[in-house]
Amino acid sequence: MDWLNYCRICDALCGLNGDLSGESSDLISAGYSCTEAQKEELDRILIPRKKYGQECSWDEALNGISEQLKKHHPSIGLYLSSEIGRSSADLFQSLAFGVSYGTKHIFSDQGLHYGPLLNIVEHMVGYPTPLLSDLSRTHYAVLLGEDPEQLHWGAHQLGQSYGERLQHSRKVRKTKVVTAHSRPYSWSSGVDLHLNLRPGTEPFFLLGLLKVSIDKDWVDSQYIRDYTRGYREVVELLKPWTLERCAAICGLTPSELSGVALKFSRAAMALIHPGPGFFLNKNGSLGGWAWMALHMISANALRPGGIYENEGGVDLHPFLISLPSKEAPRIDEVPLQLMQASVGQLRSTLERKELKALLIAGDLPLSMESQALKDQLKALDLLVVASHRSSWLTEIADWTLPMAHPWEKSDRVLHRSSSLPVKALPYTKQYRALPKDAKRWSDILQELHRCWKPSGFSSSEWGAHFRWIARGLASRSAVSWIEQGLDLLKENIDKKPGLWYEGESDRSLWRPKDERLDFAPKLLKELLDKLSVPQYRSDFPLYLQVAYPVPRAREEHPQVVIHPTHQKAAQEMINISTPHGSVCAEVILSTEVRKDTVITNAHPIFSELLCGAYERFSGNPILWGEQCRID
Ligand code: SF4
Incomplete structure (x- = not known):
């Protein structure tokens, strides 16, 4: 089999058949497919648009954007949604584009899960590597x-x-x-x-x-x-x-x-x-x-x-050790992980007015959606949103670009899963036709780079050599340079066309720095010194758990799950307050939740209860553990 189809809506990357049913021969998803994958794509964006919804040609959009990028260079930022992270070509083209522009402001939500792990593993093992649970x-x-x-x-x-x-x-x-x-x-x-x-x-x-x-x-x-x-x-x-x-x-x-x-x-x-x-x-x-x-x-x-290092389809070790966070650019003292900053730091960067222009590929996590963020984004000189569907972001964007849905592009996924014992180097096929005017994100960036025609280098935190290489890569399609790179490595990898599953990792793989794992890296003392210990507060005696930002999980009504001891009726509307804000939501009663806990559904209104703070060592947004009360 030369090609396989994967749903790339979330990290599970389930194998799918042409009729969206699960592919039973997929060794991981084993025929599974979820309701998310079946949802219709509503409000599809098909044509580039200027502010206030005025349609325009790609040429007009790309030239207009690149003119403004030149003006604001290097105070530009990129936000890469998780669907970009699941496409090796789109991700690498984005990194090459960002570095060639000299910006360190490349935000993504990869840190929501792996950022803190990569960071701490780097300190204890000696290099960043996603360790898997066996x-x-x-x-x-x-x-x-x-x-x-x-x-x-x-x-x-x-x-x-x-x-x-x-x-x-x-x-x-x-x-x-x-x-x-x-x-x-x-x-x-x-x-x-x-x-x-x-x-x-x-x-x-x-x-x-x-x-x-x-x-x-x-x-x-x-x-x-x-x-x-x-x-x-x-x-x-x-x-x-x-x-x-x-x-x-x-x-x-x-x-x-x-x-x-x-x-x-x-x-x-x-x-x-x-x-x-x-x-x-x-x-x-x-x-x-x-x-x-x-x-x-x-x-x-x-x-x-136990937990182990999986080489993946391509052993990423040489690449990973070249990206230690010690030398990485920093935002608010938090080092970039794999050349990306956690989405939690986007708001603080905007607050400090360090960005004049922002290019967003896909959606921001629901939990980020707040009036404060909307106001900050509106205040930018340039906001470009590339997406496949309309959203609150496209409503305020200066330019909206129709982007390919994950199923409308072919991809090679270099590391298929960072949470399962899988070695794979799969191709996945374009699953359905690209609407006439939509483009994949890597092509949009390549064309913007072509319009920009950069020359000369001003200094940046990436260093001149790195920027020079990135500029060369950004001018070409990542789809082709990834394949050429893999051809060069062909002696060392088994580039099978389909899947290559292997539950076993190499048992002889043992390469921590100095052959030892470090219990007490320098960072540990700081972590313990700056530990934030929850203190009981009589004015906010409960603990909030804001829904994990799941792709496409937006709920229509804000709801909270609480224990019946609070003497509230099912479906009653109640106020939930934290020191940062107050929102009204419908009650769902459950005897299974803790009596001191309020659990929200995936509705963006709950971000008003958070202060936009992030964990100081990883940059991750803080969604769990805020103290609250219900009235
Ligand atoms: S959205 Fe559903 S079908 Fe698609 S990869 Fe995720 S779990 Fe699998």
């Missing part, structure tokens, strides 16, 4: 963050092979599954233990597990001695973080935490899987550190059955 072989799995089944999105829904394999392992290998979240997972009958965790306290949950494991000596001393450094320092630094203190912050009992820690340490292969939302709190980076440290004390780091 969920299909582990003996003890602790799942944190959102339930993909409830989200109706993601790679880990029931019916997909991950869910099936985990259930199979439970039966055959007696694998134990623990979930820790603000409400039980929808498949709670398939888990052995659920802990109702206060939203936003996930890092303290892991800190508590770590502390009790160290105190009770539930650690693998030989692994710590032979493969790590800095353990003693960590023992000292964690002294103030007693099990009891961590458990109280999480709203759990100490014995609940110590029970999980004991079983985690005793399992032959164990892992903690940080699901969607895990990093969207005030201490996400510390959570990432504790996650890595727990796998290190139990000898489950960088090994099958």
Whole structure:
């Protein structure tokens, strides 16, 4: 088979047939396809438009935009939505375009999940690499963050092979599954233990597990001695973080935490899987550190059955080690990860008026949509939105460009999944015809670069050599230079035309800096010093969990899920307030949620309850753990 079709609406990249049904031969999605994929594309943009909806030709749009870009260079920014990140050609063309312009303001939502992980792994392993959870072989799995089944999105829904394999392992290998979240997972009958965790306290949950494991000596001393450094320092630094203190912050009992820690340490292969939302709190980076440290004390780091490095279809190691965040440009002291800043920093950059022009490809996450952001975007000299559908962004854009839907372009996905044990280098085929006037994002950028005709180099944080290379790449189609690059590597890769699945990673792959994993990188002290500990507030006694920004999940009515003890009736309209704002929403009652928790649906109004703050080490927006009240 030369080509395969993938849905590229979300990270699951399910294999689809021509009639949108799931492709049963796909080894990961196993015939699954979700309702998101079936939704019709409404309000399709078909022709370039100027401000106020006036239609124009591509030539007029590209020339008009490039004239303004020249004027505002280098105070321009790019925002790349997640659908751009799932297309290697569109992503690399964007990075080449941004660097050649000399701007460091390349924002994306890749950081919502992987940014803090890449950052902390870089400090502890020595280079940034997305470590995968080997969920299909582990003996003890602790799942944190959102339930993909409830989200109706993601790679880990029931019916997909991950869910099936985990259930199979439970039966055959007696694998134990623990979930820790603000409400039980929808498949709670398939888990052995659920802990109702206060939203936003996930890092303290892991800190508590770590502390009790160290105190009770539930650690693998030989692994710590032979493969790590800095353990003693960590023992000292964690002294103030007693099990009891961590458990109280999480709203759990100490014995609940110590029970999980004991079983985690005793399992032959164990892992903690940080699901969607895990990093969207005030201490996400510390959570990432504790996650890595727990796998290190139990000898489950960088090994099958635990968390491990998957080479992917192409071993990205040489590329990744060339992009350490130490030398990367910074925004607000947060280093760019894989040449991108987290979307959480977009608002602060706009607030400081560092941008005059912004090019947006796709949609911003729902949780960013606020009146404050709208006003900041309107104040820009140039706002260009390339999208396949109309939205609040296209309403305020100076130029709207019709962009290809993910199914209307062919792609090679260099790293198909960063959350499943898959090695793949798949081509995916253009699934349906491109509407007459729409273009893929990489082509739009290439044409803008051609209109811009850059000459000379002013200094930038990327350095002259890097910019020179980027300029050459930006002038050509990334589709062709990726293929040529892979041809050059053909000695080292198996460039099979379709899928190449391999559940095993290379067991001999072990390449941390100095052959040791570092428990106590310099960043750790700062993470602990600047830890934000939730304090009980009588004026805001509840904890808010704003819905994870799922693609296309916009709900029509704002709703919140609360416990019946609040004496509210189902469907009653109530006010939810935080120190930053107040909104009105309809009540859904559930005895399964914590009594001190308010969970929102995916409606943009809830962003008014957030202050637009981001986690200081990763730049991720903070969506979980804001203190609130209901009236
Ligand atoms: S889970 Fe994601 S990739 Fe799979 S069909 Fe749904 S939207 Fe597409």
